[in-house]
Amino acid sequence: MRALQLVSDRQLELVELPDPPAPAAGEVQLRMRAVALNHIDVWGWRGMAFAKRKLPLVVGAEAAGEIVALGEGVTGLAVGDPVVAYGALTCGVCRACREGRDNLCENVGGIMGFHVDGFARDLVNMPARLVIPVPEGVSWGEAACAPIAFGTVEHMLFDNARLEPGETILVHAGGSGIGTAAIRLAKAIGATVITTVGDDEKAEKAAALGADHVINYNTDRFEHRVRRLTGKTGVDVVFEHVGPDTWNGSLLSLKRGGRLVTCGSTTGVSAQMNLYQLFQQQLRIFGSFGCRMANIADALKKMAAGTRPVIDTEFDVAEFDRGLERLESRKVFGKIVVRL
Ligand SMILES: [Zn+2]
Known part of the structure; x- marks a missing residue:
């Protein structure tokens, strides 16, 4: 073979x-x-x-x-x-x-x-x-x-961050494999999706995928845009996988009691963060790696039903x-x- x-x-x-x-x-x-x-x-x-x-x-x-x-x-x-x-x-x-x-x-x-x-x-x-x-x-x-991309996103959104219909989520790098999956899976349950991309061509594609708001992170400070888009309250959930480049902006984008879930750190391994902000804002941070087998079965069912x-x-x-x-x-x- x-x-x-x-x-x-x-x-x-x-x-x-x-x-x-x-x-x-x-x-x-x-x-x-x-x-x-x-x-x-x-x-x-x-x-x-x-x-x-x-x-x-x-x-x-x-x-x-x-x-x-x-x-x-x-x-x-x-x-x-x-x-x-x-x-x-x-x-x-x-x-x-x-x-x-x-x-x-x-x-x-x-x-x-x-x-x-x-x-x-x-x-x-x-x-x-x-x-x-x-x-x-x-x-x-x-x-x-299904086994990594969709399974990981299922696990992040629904087991860890427990995203609910009607909530607002910020999805970083909406053009990536897991970013595109997160946009589709979050929209499929009726969440409002804000996403970041690195150029205008990807911005058009992300909007066509169903993202409600698309931010070009090279021309705009995403955390400022997110606060404006949410009437200064912030989002319920941030879907992180970028790391140090976006970490503090991601925390600033959360509403009080908001949840950040991360499965990656493509821009480095260490970030500094404000611990006062963490506890005063009652933020919750979830590290996520891989998924349960049941997440993969769920992802495949959703694919068959049209979330491809x-x-x-x-x-x-x-x-x-x-x-x-x-x-x-x-x-x-x-x-x-x-x-x-
Ligand atoms: Zn075991």
Whole structure:
């Protein structure tokens, strides 16, 4: 089978590897169809020092594929079923796993495509408990955006920030993969969405996606605009993933008792903040990483019902690094999908 391996920093190679063995008891074998790209892929490709991993490493952290073989004792799944896979190798037995809080697993064995071999290969054997069926009407490329992008946003908006219909949310970087997902998922429940983008072309696209107000952060101080747009009260929720460049403006954009949820920090690791503001304004800050498997199933249901991912570009597997470069350059609007 073909597999796309990271062999050294920024070096990918499409290689031939032996097919995996028949799936063991409790496993399924998947023929992968599409991989979607995320910033975690860019970190891995650049060689982020914190990741314990061995090279060569098969890349691809979120993906969709078709079941081609079932191991002994697998029930509820059939050959031919389209599925997505949960890419963190959870233990399935700790308290967090048993309670469905999969991303808090106490014995997680690594993230596929980042710490251990990922999905950019023709065939993968997976524990059947980590696959989630894809409903009818969702394409391979769309389904591939569920396990990380849409799942993460579901978890941020609805488990952590508990966004409610009628509330107002500020979504940073509305043209990014998760930004576009956040705009769509927040609008779908009837929230008012303010979003930031870096240029006028993206501003038009974000408005077309349904954002109620779009701010170009290169020409306007977003926190001032947000306060004006909300009659000086601020928003209920800020959806953060930018980091130091926006952190203090994000806190200033919140109303009293507002919630900030963050899943990323693309502009650096440290920020200073005003602690008086934190407690006097009774702000709540949520760190969010990954999602529960149930968030992915919910995301797929919403996709089937019409809340679809925005696909920026599709590449062939041999052009995976072109996709990473495009993501790194921030010229994207929506998700990048790689076909297998
Ligand atoms: Zn566990």
